[in-house]
Amino acid sequence: MKAYDENGENGHNDETGESDDGGPGTGARIPLPRASVEDDGRALPEAAPVALEHQVLTSLLGAWALAACSAPEAAAVEEHLGECDSCADEALRLREAVTLLQRPESLDLDPALRTRVLEGCLERRPPRIPVPDWAASYDAETARLDALLQDFGDAEWHAPVRLRWFEDDGAASRRTTVAGVIAHLLTVDGTVAVGLGLDDPLGDITAPSGGPAARTEAYWRASHYPPTRAVRAPWREQSHSIVRTVAFTGDAGGMPVSYGDFELPLRDAMLDRAFECWVHAEDIAEAVDYPYAPPSARHLNGMIDLAARMLPGVLAARRRAGLATPGGGPHLVAAGGPGRSLRLEIEGSGGGEWLIPLDSPGAVGSADHEVAHVALDGVEFCRLAAGHVPPAEAAAGQAGDREAIRDVLFAAAGLSRM
C-alpha cells in the first residue's frame, strides 16, 4: 500500500473523477475511491445493497474497481469493504491498477529506423554472416510491408484489391483481396524458396506451370475459402527464411531461379521479389487508404537497374513475336560489341543513366551509338515496369528515334506480370 500512498494524489484527482462524458481510454469512468464517497457525504447509489456471500463479493472486486457491476452489487461490495480488511486492501490495490490502464500506443515505426538501427549494430560488431547486398532490398521491403499489415483488422484483410499488369500490349487485371495479395506474394516468393531448397508453400497443390500467375491461381483455387489474415504468418516466416538462407549460399547469388518460362540468377530474383513486394504493398496501401512511401534510393536504384538489364532480352523477344520494329539497318552485332542504344535517364531518388542496347541482348550499350534519349522519374519508371502506367501515358521526356523509344517503353511495361 506504500506505493498507493505515494501516488495517491495522482491516482484519483478530479480529472479522473466521475464525469460521464469522457471518451474511451480517458479513464473518466473510474469512480472515486470509497473513502472519498464517505468524506463528501455523496449519496451512495440508490439501489439498496443486495445480500451476497463473501466469496461472491470478493469475486466482484475486479468488476467493482472497473465500475463494471450493477449499482446494488457495487453498494454491497462497498458495504463489505467497511467490514473486511483484506477485501478493502485488495479493492484499493485494484482501483490503483485501473489508473494504469492506458491505450496501447500504436505509433507507426519509421521504416527508416530499421535500417538505421541495424546498420548501427553491424558497425559496432561486424557480422560473420552478413546479409548479401543484393538481398538487402528484399529484407527491407518485406519488413516494410509487414509493418503495414501490423494493425490490419478483418475489414482491411478483406478489402478488395485489383492487381494490374500489362499483357499483350494491353492492360490486364485480376480482382482479389488484401489477403489474396499476400497469398500471391507467398506463392511467388515460393519459387525462390524452392530454388534455395526450402519448402514450397504450395505443398501438395500442383500448379500447371511454375509461372507466377499459374502458381498463384492454383493456390487461390485450392482453398474453399478466400485467403484470410492467416496467410500473413507463413508469408513472413518464408521471407525471413529466404533472407537467412541466401546469407549462407555464398556463390554471389549466381544460382538460377526458375520463373516457369524464364530464369533469373538468385541475386536478380531477390531484386525482382523486392520490387514486387513494394508494388503490391502499394496496391494494398491504396486499397485501405494508407500512405506508403517508395523504397530507399539505394534499393530503388537496384530495382531500376534490374529492369534496365532485362530490357534488351524483352526487346528481342518482342521482335521475335513481331511486336517490336526490327533494328534499323544491318544490326548484326558481335556479342559483347557496341550496338545501337537508347539512353535511359532516370531522375530523382534512385536514379541514374543506363544505355540500353536495342538490337541484341548480347550487345553492349554504347554512347557512340546512341539513337534515342528517354528521361523519366524513378518511381514513374517503376510504375511503368509494374504495368500500372500504360507506356503511351508514361510522362517521359523523349528525343531521337521515336520507334526505338516506343519499343523500349512497351518493353518496360512488358516486364510486368501478375
Added chain:
Amino acid sequence: MAKRDVPPRWDRKMQQRLARGEAAALGELYDRFASLVHGLAHRVLDDERAADHITRDVFAHVWEHPDAYDPRQGPLRTWIATLTHRFAVQRLRATETAALVRGGSGTAEELETKVRQASVAARADYIVQSMPAPLRAALELAYFQRRDYRQTAADLGVTEDEARRRLRLGLQLLSTARDAGTAQHPPGAPPGYGGAA
C-alpha cells in the same frame, strides 16, 4: 496481436544465431521486438527521438552481448523489455537531472516521482501486453468499451463468474506494476517484468 507463447526454442535458437554473428537473425529480432522496445521507451520518455535512441541502444546491446541473455531466467522478450526499461529510465533520469542542474524548476524529489511514474506506466504497459489474451480481452471490454461484467461475459461467450474472475485477475496482475521500486535500482532486473510474462 502480440506474438505470444513462442516456444523457448525460438529464444535459444535466436541467441545462438546472434552469437554466431548472423546479420539475418538481427533483422528477425528487430522485426519481432522493435515495436515493443520503441513503445516502452516512448511510454517512459514521451519523446519520439529519444525512443529511437533507446531502440538503437537496446538492439546494439543485444547484438553485442547475446550471451548476456540466460534462457533459464525467462523469455527473451522479458529480457529485452527489462533492458529497454533500464535504458529508458536511465536516460530519463539523466535528462531530467541535467535540466535540474541547469536551473530548471522542480526538486530532486519531483524528479524521482516523475521517473517512478514513467517507470510504472511502462511496466504496466508491458504487463497488459504480456498477460494472457483472455484477461486482456476482458479488461479491454470492461474498461475501454465500458461494458459491465455481464455484457463482457456475453461478448466473450463465457459465464458471468468467469468474466468477474478475469477482470479481477487481470487487475491483480496489473497491480504488480507498482510493486517493484525499480527506478531506484537501474542495474537490477525490474521484478515486474517477470511476473506477468
